[in-house]
Amino acid sequence: MALKTNSQLEKLRLSGIRRFSALAARTPGCVSLTLGEPGEDTPAPVRVEVARDLDRGLTHYPPNNGYPWLREAIARRERARGVPADVADSEGVIVTCGATEALAVALTVVLEPGDEVVIPTPAFSLYESLTTLVRGVPVALDTAPAGFQVSREALEAKVTGRTKAIVLCSPNNPTGCVLDAASLDAVACAAAEHDLFVICDDVYESLVYASSYQRFSARHPELSDRVLVAGSFSKPWAMTGWRLGWLLARPELAAQASKVHQYLVSSVPAFVQHAALRALEWDVRPMRDSYRERRDLTVAALERMGLPLVEPEGAFYAFPSVSALGLGSEEFCERAILEAGVALVPGVFFGVEGYVRLSFACDRETLEEGLARLAGFVGALRAEGGERR
Ligand SMILES: Cc1ncc(COP(=O)(O)O)c(C=O)c1O
Structure with a gap:
């Protein structure tokens, strides 16, 4: 057989x-x-940090969730960029192998088999694949008729008794669009009314050309208990090959996320973390x-x-x-x-x-x-x- x-x-x-x-x-x-x-x-000053760390022997297991100074720097940056302090607390930061791992961890934390995840579409295919991998059910919400925004009616039509989460990506891959206030509010209403987690893929958050841009977590701090934010070093600092990102969530969610991260990858490499810190300082x-x-x-x-x-x-x-x-x-x-x-x-x-x-x-x-x-x-x-x- x-x-x-x-x-x-x-x-x-x-x-x-x-x-x-x-x-x-x-x-x-x-x-x-x-x-x-x-x-x-x-940037060269970021690259240089790796050689320095290897030289000084930073080649052993680091703390699972990342060195405290890096977690604190990520939390500080995210607070400065609008994420509420209870989500962007260093205790709730996990340094991950790119946003890819952060999203995998987030979906593993919130989904039970058969749970549905609403994915405003067009969307990066990772959300559908990861949802499937952890035995959830991806549900596409076509945003094209609404100019790539999320309307309350369209969203409500996709929510069922099994819906557990919605994934937001703003600015979006592949459209480059940012979600407007009405879209963010529509998601907030649905998340509050139907008890949904909101997983925010904010990897393009610092590459925005519109002054009206707002992050979901910043506009709706009242929903902090159900928000998970994925970030990445890949795009703003041209660090795609470093495989470095982060996940932010309130401590009770982060405690669950830590388990997934620990058993999946243990930690990111020790000798890239000063470089990551340097990147955060880079304009x-x-x-x-x-x-x-x-x-x-x-x-x-x-x-x-x-x-x-x-x-x-x-x-x-x-x-x-x-x-x-x-x-x-x-x-x-x-x-x-x-x-x-x-x-x-x-x-x-x-x-x-x-x-x-x-x-x-x-x-x-x-x-x-x-x-x-x-x-x-x-x-x-x-x-x-x-x-x-
Ligand atoms: C929207 C979006 N999310 C997540 C990722 C993955 O990012 P990372 O390189 O940090 O794993 C990408 C990469 O292209 C992306 O476009």
Whole structure:
């Protein structure tokens, strides 16, 4: 008899983003605008700290949740950035292997088998996969009709007696949109009325171009007892390869989260934690301003191509609609690679059809070349008569 593995894994697919990046890499000369990977390097003063720590022998087991000075610095930063003091208390900080682990821990903490998680969609596929992995049930809430916002009616239509949590990502991957006050309030009403946890994926929180931006935890401190906040060093400091992030929650939730973290990974490496501390002191505003310039360039180019989009107000993604061009998003992206040498990610990988995700995290020269190729491809499709009128 064949041995049977965990049946939940049969429901999971490997990341479609990675698959398209691999196709781009195999295509000679292709310009890839697929990955949420900053074109910059980690700042040198941050990198230097690792060599120093290795030299002084910081190579043994560190405390499970991270060194106290790093946890305190994360809590201080998050308080300064609006997270209520009872959530952003150093006791409630766990230093994790990226936001990926933080989200895995958060979902493990709140879900029992069969519990439902509402995921405003389009969404980063991690939430659906992790929910499935811990035997929860992902429930997509399509935000496209509401301009990628969450309406109370649409949310209520998805809440059932099994709903346990909602995952928020603002600024959003893949749309770059930030949730407005009405969306945050709609979620707060539902969370209060139906006793839901709110898992806030705030990895793009410091890459925001809109002055109106508010974090859910800051706007609704009265719901602190049910909020878990995931953060990351990956994006603002170009530290994707370091695998460093954090989870914040009130002490009673953090105590449960600590168990999951301890049994999954024990801790993050000892000798990256001074570097993480140094990163927190590093001013990300120049990086953000440079992304803002690339955002402006991207939006202007997409407008010239006549591809409708909701202007991204954070992160480094644009999510234009290609539905008028007569191709499904996968076919659009495959042909863009093969015929125009530019790689994007199909919207269907984020749970919606008719859109493509373009990452403008790469350097400006690559971005300009990629946009020029995309313009050529869109023009060729139109000339082919593919556009539906
Ligand atoms: C919305 C979102 N959440 C979480 C992550 C994972 O971040 P990390 O590198 O910290 O694991 C990403 C990475 O692309 C992301 O876009």
